Every structure is written in C-alpha cells, then in structure tokens.
Amino acid sequence: MQNAAEIVVQRLTKDYGRFRAVDDINFEVARGSVVGFLGPNGAGKTTTIRMLTCYMPPSSGQARVAGFDVFSQSLQVRQNIGYLPENTPLYPEMRVEEYLDYRGKLRGLNRTARKQRIAEVADRCWLTDRLRWLVGKLSKGYRQRLGIADALLHNPPVLVLDEPTVGLDPSQIREARKLIAELAGRHTVLLSTHILSEVELVCQRVIIIGRGKILAQGTPDELKQQCARAGAAGSRLLVEVRGPSDQVLSAIKALPGVEKVQVLADGPVQSLAVVGRLDAQLREQIAALVVQRGWALREMRIGGATLEEFFVQITDPGTSQAAA
Numbered sequence: 001m002q003n004a005a006e007i008v009v010q011r012l013t014k015d016y017g018r019f020r021a022v023d024d025i026n027f028e029v030a031r032g033s034v035v036g037f038l039g040p041n042g043a044g045k046t047t048t049i050r051m052l053t054c055y056m057p058p059s060s061g062q063a064r065v066a067g068f069d070v071f072s073q074s075l076q077v078r079q080n081i082g083y084l085p086e087n088t089p090l091y092p093e094m095r096v097e098e099y100l101d102y103r104g105k106l107r108g109l110n111r112t113a114r115k116q117r118i119a120e121v122a123d124r125c126w127l128t129d130r131l132r133w134l135v136g137k138l139s140k141g142y143r144q145r146l147g148i149a150d151a152l153l154h155n156p157p158v159l160v161l162d163e164p165t166v167g168l169d170p171s172q173i174r175e176a177r178k179l180i181a182e183l184a185g186r187h188t189v190l191l192s193t194h195i196l197s198e199v200e201l202v203c204q205r206v207i208i209i210g211r212g213k214i215l216a217q218g219t220p221d222e223l224k225q226q227c228a229r230a231g232a233a234g235s236r237l238l239v240e241v242r243g244p245s246d247q248v249l250s251a252i253k254a255l256p257g258v259e260k261v262q263v264l265a266d267g268p269v270q271s272l273a274v275v276g277r278l279d280a281q282l283r284e285q286i287a288a289l290v291v292q293r294g295w296a297l298r299e300m301r302i303g304g305a306t307l308e309e310f311f312v313q314i315t316d317p318g319t320s321q322a323a324a
C-alpha cells in the first residue's frame with residue numbers, strides 16, 4: 001500500500017487576476033474517510049474543488065488525487081475522482097437509465113460495464129424504482145441521488161461532493177447524509193458544506209477554510225476542545241438565577257475571576273453566561289452570593305463548546321486566528 005492519504009494538497013494557490021482566492025493551503029485526506037470542507041461563502045471551497053477535479057489549473061502549488069498530479073496527470077485524476085457539482089447539470093428530457101448510460105459512455109465504459117454499473121449505482125443510491133422516470137419529473141431529492149449515482153458510475157476511489165444537501169427537505173437531507181456515510185470506507189469523500197450539523201453527523205475530520213486560508217483542521221471533537229481551551233464562547237458557565245435583574249448582573253460581574261457576563265434571557269429569572277476563570281471556587285462564590293442575597297439559584301453548569309461557536313470564532317474577521 002502506498003501513502004494512506006488519497007488527497008494531498010501542498011501549497012495550493014489560485015489567483016483570479018490580482019485577487020488571491022486560495023492562498024497557499026495544505027491538507028491531506030486519508031483513504032476511506034469522509035472529510036468536511038467547511039467555510040463561509042466566498043472562502044475558497046469551490047475554487048479548491050475545481051482545482052482538485054481538474055476544472056482549472058492552480059496558479060502555484062500542487063495537489064495529488066489517488067496518487068496522480070492534478071496538473072500533469074489530469075486524465076488519470078478524472079478517472080479516479082467522482083464529482084458532484086453544486087448545481088448538477090441534468091437533462092430533463094432523458095430517462096434516468098438513459099442519462100446514466102449516456103454519462104457512462106462519456107467515461108468510456110463499454111456496454112456490459114455500463115449495464116452492470118448502472119444497476120449497482122441505482123441500488124446504492126436507492127434509484128432502482130426510478131430508472132424509467134424522466135429526469136425532469138424527479139423530486140429534488142431524487143435528482144441529488146442521481147447526481148451522486150453519476151459521480152459513482154465509474155467507481156472512483158475519491159468523491160468530491162459540493163454542497164450535496166442544499167435545497168433538500170429535512171427527510172431528503174437525512175437520506176442524503178445516510179448515503180454519504182455509507183460511501184465511507186469504500187470511497188474517500190471530500191464534502192464541501194457550510195452546514196455544521198452535517199459535518200458533525202457524517203465527517204470524521206473537518207478542514208475549515210476562510211478567506212483562502214486553512215484556519216483549522218481536526219476531528220469535530222478536537223476542534224471543540226480547541227474552542228474550549230481558547231476560552232471561546234464554548235467555555236462558559238451558564239447560570240440561572242431568580243432575582244432582580246440589574247442586581248444579579250452587577251453582583252456576578254463584580255466577583256473575582258469573572259471577565260464577562262452575557263445576558264441570555266432577562267425577566268424574573270435571569271439566564272446568564274459567565275466567561276472567565278471557571279473554577280470550582282467561582283461556582284461556590286456564585287452559589288454563596290445568591291443565597292446571601294436571598295435570590296434563588298435555578299441552575300449552574302459549564303456550557304459545552306459547540307462546533308458552531310468554534311466556526312464563528314475562527315471565521316469571523318474580527319476574532320480570527322489561524323489555528324492550523
């Protein structure tokens with residue numbers, strides 16, 4: 001077995017005229033894994049994917065897919081990669097089977113291979129009962145399945161899916177995610193998305209890109225821990241107190257070790273997020289204060305870091321820090 005990384009990106013850069021859309025990025029995707037490629041709009045995801053799928057050449061740097069160089073071995077890269085673009089171009093007047101057959105021909109599959117592969121991908125993507133349907137009559141969810149079936153037709157080891165669940169309804173989204181999760185192991189999947197819950201559900205690792213740079217990469221849990229360590233919004237003490245709001249707020253703010261108190265909900269019961277040195281001593285001080293003033297402590301717990309908070313923290317230009 002050669003290198004266990006199926007996608008290797010080294011110092012990859014893309015300039016559109018004087019604008020640098022992808023700026024000297026490095027990452028690897030291990031064989032058989034599903035990796036989320038995450039970033040806000042305009043971060044450089046599609047540009048990176050277009051370079052990996054040989055739709056456009058890099059300005060500098062290199063990338064290898066299944067061991068082949070995207071610049072000098074584009075034919076081999078295309079044979080080893082299945083690509084689901086953000087907007088799959090489908091032909092509405094063709095029947096599903098006909099469309100897949102046509103796509104198979106374009107990829108040089110012979111008649112026997114096409115027949116066999118169409119049956120396989122239709123089964124894999126739960127399309128068997130729609131093979132005779134006109135593409136134009138398919139629901140958005142079935143069209144997306146067809147796009148994935150098309151990307152799988154030549155049985156490529158690597159799949160690149162650009163926003164595969166955009167525009168689907170919740171049950172279609174669940175099905176699409178189930179399908180993607182099932183592709184892991186047999187295929188290496190790079191999944192571009194801006195939906196964080198999607199990443200947590202289907203991806204073993206996450207690469208976060210912002211303004212053309214890799215801002216962070218790791219497992220979802222590693223990123224959450226990084227968020228908590230950095231003292232971001234994730235590591236905060238959530239406190240619920242019944243008492244006069246202004247007094248509760250100012251008394252907690254005045255405690256030693258408290259850096260910031262955010263009001264999450266106001267009213268007869270205050271819901272507060274306390275940021276600072278969140279040790280046992282501070283928690284005891286808050287409890288004692290509440291009792292001493294005759295207020296009531298409803299709840300106190302350390303808020304778990306979420307991937308969303310981490311994402312906001314590192315992609316927000318105001319607070320951004322490169323963490324890779």
Ligand code: ATP
Pocket residue numbers: 016019021039040041042043044045046047048194
């Ligand atoms: P989205 O989620 O909105 O698709 P993205 O992360 O895929 O965003 P890209 O489409 O790669 O981002 O775009 C990265 C940057 O490059 C953006 O600022 C975009 O405006 C710019 N850009 C993309 N394509 C071109 C082009 N052909 N010419 C000039 N600038 C471009």
